[in-house]
Amino acid sequence: MNITEAMEARHSVRQYTAQPLGQDVISALEREIASCNQESGLHIQLVTNEPQAFDGFMAHYGNFSGVTNYIAMIGKKGDFLDEKCGYYGERLVLLAQQLGLNTCWVAMTYSKIRTAFQVEKGEKLCVVIAIGYGKNQGVPHRSKGIQDVAKAEGAMPEWFQNGVKAALLAPTAMNQQKFQFSLKGSRVSAKAGLGFYTKLDLGIAKYHFELGAGKEGWEWDGHSW
Numbered sequence: 001m002n003i004t005e006a007m008e009a010r011h012s013v014r015q016y017t018a019q020p021l022g023q024d025v026i027s028a029l030e031r032e033i034a035s036c037n038q039e040s041g042l043h044i045q046l047v048t049n050e051p052q053a054f055d056g057f058m059a060h061y062g063n064f065s066g067v068t069n070y071i072a073m074i075g076k077k078g079d080f081l082d083e084k085c086g087y088y089g090e091r092l093v094l095l096a097q098q099l100g101l102n103t104c105w106v107a108m109t110y111s112k113i114r115t116a117f118q119v120e121k122g123e124k125l126c127v128v129i130a131i132g133y134g135k136n137q138g139v140p141h142r143s144k145g146i147q148d149v150a151k152a153e154g155a156m157p158e159w160f161q162n163g164v165k166a167a168l169l170a171p172t173a174m175n176q177q178k179f180q181f182s183l184k185g186s187r188v189s190a191k192a193g194l195g196f197y198t199k200l201d202l203g204i205a206k207y208h209f210e211l212g213a214g215k216e217g218w219e220w221d222g223h224s225w
Helices: 004-010 025-040 057-061 079-097 159-167 198-211
Strands: 045-047 070-076 102-106 123-132 150-152 179-184 187-191
Touching: 004 079, 004 198, 025 045, 025 070, 025 079, 070 079, 079 102, 079 123, 079 198, 150 159, 159 179, 159 198, 179 198, 187 198
Parallel strands: 150 179
Antiparallel strands: 045 070, 070 123, 102 123, 179 187
16 A cells, blocks of 8 residues: 555544554554654654553543554644644554554543653643554545635646645544645645644644655745744
């Protein structure tokens, strides 16, 4: 499965089987986590065989079951923490999809098990990502159109349209898709709208945009991590 196929196949999954993560899968995830941490300065951690976080009332209310593995998205407190966690977390989500796993971004409906991961002084647990072998593959949700989330001076070039299409495949809280991409010359700006977790969603959408648009011929406007 290539990265485009992974973006198209990824859907949020809340029910998981008891199949444990194999050591080869854990190693692949931990290598990518180490790479993300080195690049971003985040303190992302993989938690395995830990059933307590998703065993409380809120998790059951959120229809989660069988979750014993998750990725804790942790980093230093700051204005860009949510966006950064979205960007690098989605990088891990798509790798998980390529490895045959399923995932779900989880912002509230879990319990914080402090012994399961480390939060250093000045850091914050931003969000977790449930990960494992799903009982199903999830379902796609209704999506906005390109014209709803993007604008350009003049005609939209194909690479920009491809980037926005990829961004519209990104998961967002409550399926809000409250982001906006703008093209001026060769510079792309991306802004979050108002709503729950929209900065996290923006980071996820920006990673998707980069995958769809490719790396050449454009640059972010005001991308200041």
